[in-house]
Amino acid sequence: MSLSSRSSRGPRLALLTSGGDAPGMNAALRGAARVGASLGLELFGVEEGYVGLLDGRVRPLDLHAVDEAARRGGTVLGSARSRVFPTAEGQRRARETLAAHAIDALVVIGGNGSLAGARTLSDVVAVAGLPASIDNDLACTSMSIGVDTALNTIVEACDRIADTASAHRRTFFIEVMGRDCGYLAMTSAIASGADAVLVPEAGRDDVTLVEGVARAMEAAYARDSGKRRVLVVKAEGVKLDAATLKTRIDARVAGTLPDVDTRVTVLGHVVRGGTPTAFDRLLGARLANAAVRALVEGQRSFMAGWVGPGVTRTASPYDPYVVLTPLDEVLDETARLMRGESDIARWRRKIVEEIEPILAR
Secondary structure, rough: OOOOOOOOOOOOEEEEEOOOOOHHHHHHHHHHHHHHHHHHOEEEEOOOOOHHHHHHHEOOOOHHHHHHHHOOOOOOOOOOOOOOOOOOOHHHHHHHHHOOOOOOEEEEEOOHHHHHHHHHHOOOOOEEEEEEEOOOOOOOOOOOOOEEEEEHHHHHHHHHHHHHHHHHHHEEEEOOOOOOOHHHHHHHHHHHHHHOOHHHHHHHOHHHHHHHHHHHHHHHHOOOOOOOEEEEEEEEEOOOOOOHHHHHHHHHHOOOOOOEEEEEOHHHHHHOOOOOHHHHHHHHHHHHHHHHHHHHHOOOOOEEEEEEOOOOOOEEEEEOOOOEEEEHHHHHHEEEEEHOOHHHHHHHHHHHHHHHHOOOO
16 A cells, blocks of 8 residues: 555545535545545545634544435535635645644545645645536546536426426526536536527627527527527526626517517526436546545545546546546646636537527527
8 A cells, every 4th residue: 555654543534525515525425435444544524625624623534424425415524615725824724734633645525726725735645636516617527526417407497497488488598507617508508408508608798698699589489480488598607697688688679579578597506406416426436436546556636537528638547437637737727728728618619609500490
């Protein structure tokens, strides 16, 4: 075993969830705990993310508790965003906590900010990250934990809204999460058969957005189409808020569609919660398995990602669908993704442009 121990009873592994919660985090915790226990590691849980790490809230992990939690959303360890941790004082306190509990390795489950925090501790403990973000806004993994569940939640909501919209000849503007990334909006619009999708990556001004939606509505309600509803899926990162969008659309189509009602539904945090799908449970477990085994074999400061579009690194020896990428590279590539400079970002913009006329038919 390459993972060195600073305790008399064996190497110590701590697990931490941070940032926005994502369905499947508990499954990842269970996977890491079960694999770690089978490999002879002492297991600890950090309560309330980096806030708990600063406060020394590190406890022995109860395997029964994570077993019971694995089928639920949220995170049994809790999560909190810390303004102190990024400071020199905060990181000093975090290091003291890790040393006080003789922690040898740390698995951090979270998004971009959570993994950036993990990197700052890689000089004192072996660190592994597991991508958990319903926005799917992390590079070096084709899917993050929680994305599949969030998509299923959105599509189910869109299906239900479509029923009532069709009964009343209505247009619904459905806002979903995605502050900096429109992946959820784009993919759920396709899956639910929406008529238009609005994402921040398109970079369109308000006038263009309103005109595009109005034309999609006019095409949908054309006399020979027989269509009785329109769904417009909007990412929260689009600067024009849903209420203002509705007001402007109403004014734009007042002459052409006087009998069509419009409504706004903001799904908000409904998208974050709920029972994780089988895929998210398996994804969390498989990423955790590879990460813990890699830590035991001596690797450090990496993220375990899922093989798929845009992920070209050689598969890990622990799972043919998992790649291990240095945290420095993950964070650099994620920054490029957010700036729209990466190949996957350019592909997403291209897809949005291609699907718009298809959705509007």
